[in-house]
Amino acid sequence: MTQNEKTIPVIIVGGGQAGLSMSWYLCRENVDHIVFEAKTACHSWDDERWDNFCLVTPNWQCQLPGHPYQGKDPHGFMVKEEIINYVKGFADSFSPPLREHTAVTSITRHENGGYRVVANEEVWHARHVVIASGAYQDAVIPGYASAIDSSIYQVHSQDYRNGAQLPEGSVLVVGSGQSGAQIVEDLFLEKRKVHLCVGEAPRVSRFYRGRDIVDWLADMHFYDLTVDNHPLRDGARDKTNHYVTGRNGGHDLDLRLFAKEGVGLHGTLQTVRDEVAYFLPDLRENLDDADKTNADIKKSIDAYIAREGIAAPAEAPYVPVWEPDGSNAPLDLKAAGITSIVWCIGFRPNYRWIDVPVFNGANKPVWHRGVTDAPGFYFLGLPWLHTWGSGRFSGVSRDAAWLASQITGKDVPVA
Numbered sequence: 001m002t003q004n005e006k007t008i009p010v011i012i013v014g015g016g017q018a019g020l021s022m023s024w025y026l027c028r029e030n031v032d033h034i035v036f037e038a039k040t041a042c043h044s045w046d047d048e049r050w051d052n053f054c055l056v057t058p059n060w061q062c063q064l065p066g067h068p069y070q071g072k073d074p075h076g077f078m079v080k081e082e083i084i085n086y087v088k089g090f091a092d093s094f095s096p097p098l099r100e101h102t103a104v105t106s107i108t109r110h111e112n113g114g115y116r117v118v119a120n121e122e123v124w125h126a127r128h129v130v131i132a133s134g135a136y137q138d139a140v141i142p143g144y145a146s147a148i149d150s151s152i153y154q155v156h157s158q159d160y161r162n163g164a165q166l167p168e169g170s171v172l173v174v175g176s177g178q179s180g181a182q183i184v185e186d187l188f189l190e191k192r193k194v195h196l197c198v199g200e201a202p203r204v205s206r207f208y209r210g211r212d213i214v215d216w217l218a219d220m221h222f223y224d225l226t227v228d229n230h231p232l233r234d235g236a237r238d239k240t241n242h243y244v245t246g247r248n249g250g251h252d253l254d255l256r257l258f259a260k261e262g263v264g265l266h267g268t269l270q271t272v273r274d275e276v277a278y279f280l281p282d283l284r285e286n287l288d289d290a291d292k293t294n295a296d297i298k299k300s301i302d303a304y305i306a307r308e309g310i311a312a313p314a315e316a317p318y319v320p321v322w323e324p325d326g327s328n329a330p331l332d333l334k335a336a337g338i339t340s341i342v343w344c345i346g347f348r349p350n351y352r353w354i355d356v357p358v359f360n361g362a363n364k365p366v367w368h369r370g371v372t373d374a375p376g377f378y379f380l381g382l383p384w385l386h387t388w389g390s391g392r393f394s395g396v397s398r399d400a401a402w403l404a405s406q407i408t409g410k411d412v413p414v415a
Helices: 017-028 043-047 080-092 143-147 178-189 213-219 233-238 255-260 283-308 396-408
Strands: 006-013 033-036 104-109 115-119 122-131 153-156 170-174 194-197 264-266 269-273 276-279 338-343 377-379
Touching: 006 017, 006 115, 017 033, 017 080, 017 396, 043 080, 143 269, 170 178, 178 194, 178 255, 194 255, 213 283, 255 264, 255 283, 264 283, 377 396
Parallel strands: 006 033, 006 122, 122 377, 153 338, 170 194, 170 338, 194 264
Antiparallel strands: 104 115, 115 122, 269 276
16 A cells, blocks of 8 residues: 555546536445546536537436426526526536546546546545546647648637637638538628538537427437447447537538538548648548438338327428538638638547556557446446447436446446
């Protein structure tokens, strides 16, 4: 045992909604524990979202343990400040043993069993460790970005706030997932000329046949589907989220409509060389695939409505409002007046500080429902840890209750 080593049964790494949910259950079960958070409990919502950020899932899906959404707009979409207040209100509701501004820099196996955890140079020994730090640590920016002329301002989506942050001129947004599509709309509404590199992200309509599609999918028990029963199984974790928005009450994000109204659409960005952007010839394919995903979701809802005999208004099939001309021409950034690039191509997890045999050859953690093969070592809050909602406000409570049952050795009911 290391001199001055402290001992505690459970250590939770990460003080976001996942770590706090875990703490809530352990507090209820009277399990002594501590939550280490490198920054602050709400920092990802406060520091890594743009000003007009809002939820893309309806407020009624906010179901943190003992703290369901209680506002007046369950079918609305909380904006950034409301999300922060919701998470802070959750933390205030039970006063977790939270240590903010305390970074965990090392986790290793302990010679007496359990794990040695180093946090702000303090050494701890815990029988159980829950990694709830998320999967979005390292922002992805391609290597060739460093060779782009410094006169072109570059920012990752986590650091984008609003159009005023960018220099005057046109903007190239790279990536059409949830962040990219919403940031394009944000800039478009600010009257900026925008170009978008469209990737393979699928899309979904906000409303269909009189209801939010999320309401239909909930009734169809889609959100109860476990990753073990998903057609893609573990592959579901690698799928990009569907783009849609909750802004101003919620609506579709149709990239074709953006193009019709003046946004320049291009295929997947291949590289930028000498300030000229080159694209893969996949724009039409990516748009068609996104529309097909949306159509397939609607067909499943149609089948459910018919099967259950539900009275719902009919809706005409979607008709594309714009088609690419197939040119796939390179884009000279300076000739196009582009002064900014917003990278919206995601994140990589960073687990370099964990020296525990819980990773596969691709350095990805391996678990079942968050439980790894290393006794007492768990993950929480990751996409499709167990269900679609595992990384969201809607499903993290169920996962936390399950892990609490593994730690306590008894059934822990979901709040």
